[in-house]
Amino acid sequence: MKRVLVLSDSHGNVGNMIRAVKREEPDMILHLGDCVVDADALRREFPHITMVNVPGNCDFLRGDTERLIDIDGYKVLMCHGHTYGVKMSYMHLELHAKEVGADLALFGHTHKLFYDKHNGLAMMNPGSIGAPLWGCMPSYGIITFDKEHDVMKLDVDYIEY
Secondary structure (H helix, E strand, C coil), X not given: CEEEEEECCXXXXXXXXXXXXXXXXXXXXXXXXCCHHHHHHHHHHCCCCEEEECCCHHHCCCCCCEEEEEECCEXXXXXXXXXXXXXXXXXXXXXXXXXXXXXXXXXXXXXXXXXXXXXXXXXXXXXXXXXXXXXXXXXXXXXXXXXXXXXXXXXXXXXXX
C-alpha cells in the first residue's frame, strides 16, 4: 500500500503543509501548484519523501503544466487546472484525462474541495492548504493505493486553525 499526500494552492503557507506531512506520514507528496517555491521548501524539509509537483497560474510557467505519472500501476494526471478552465467546468480536464488514459485526475486552482468518480475516471481537487476560501479550513487530499487489492481510495482532511 502507498499513501500519497496531495497538496494545492499553498500560497506561501509552508507551515500548514509541514503539519499535514507530519500528521499523515505519506510515502509520496504531490503538489499541484501555486506556489512552486513552497513545494521546493517542503522538499528541503522532507528530503526522504518522494515529491512531484506542477506549477500553477501564479508560478509563471515554471516547468511542465501537467504530468502523467504512474503510482503502483495507476495512471495519475497532475495539473493545476487553470489551463483546463476548471473554475467554469471540469469537462475539458475530464476529456483530456480520458484521452491520455488516466485513472485519476488531480487539480487545484479553485480552492474548493472536490472528489468524485465519473465514467470510470476518479477526480480530486484537495482544496487549498494555504489560502482557503472564506469560511473554509485549509484542506488536503490523501490517496491510498493498494495494488494487491486493486483499490484506490480518495479522502480529504483539514488543518484546524
